Amino acid sequence: MIKSSNGDTPFLLTYGTEAVIPAEIGMPTLWTTEIDLTKNNEALGMNLDLIEERREQAAIQEAKSKKKMEKYCNSRVRGTSFKPGDMVYRNNEASHARDECKLGPKWEGPYEVKESLGKGAYKLKDCKGNEIQRTWNICNLKKCYIHEV
Incomplete structure (x- = not known):
């Protein structure tokens, strides 16, 4: 079976940013300690501006993937028909x-x-x-x- 992904998580496509799990907030990690809040807010604003484009790209990728799966499945179907008297x-x-x-x-x-x-x-x-x-x-x-x- 043909499987593909657009590389984005459903959370990213919904909210425009990756999720931070609560364990990463309570325990300092490199990702959470090195964040500059002003740059982070600017990046979030740009992500929200580009979220529609990202969603459209994901929808296009999904349509291509479905078309490819449909072509694969239809190529394996064997046509059969019966005539009167069979x-x-x-x-x-x-x-x-x-x-x-x-x-x-x-x-x-x-x-x-x-x-x-x-x-x-x-x-x-x-x-x-x-x-x-x-x-x-x-x-x-x-x-x-x-x-x-």
Whole structure:
């Protein structure tokens, strides 16, 4: 998976400065002892002036990262479609046909695709020719390969 960061903390993007934890205030450290208050106040003012620009850069970086992840995920998707007459299995968890234990069958069927309704929806019929009342999404179907002997 692709991960990236803009390098800024959420606290910095919200308040315009890095957080100082209470332990650093009570116990003198190099960072807290070497601060010049006038320069610090000027720097805080400049940070507040530039905070909008920093937020915009973070939003742009986030959009780029999301686009990159979307491209990565979409490249791994395998397109599948069924034609009328194809034999398929349907997911037992999706149909709730049988309430079985975890070792029960995951797929049931075979069923024949009666009609393609578009956008991955299908009407099915069983081996006896009875139409299944619900429509089925492509995510809950898989192709049935029947080998003839």
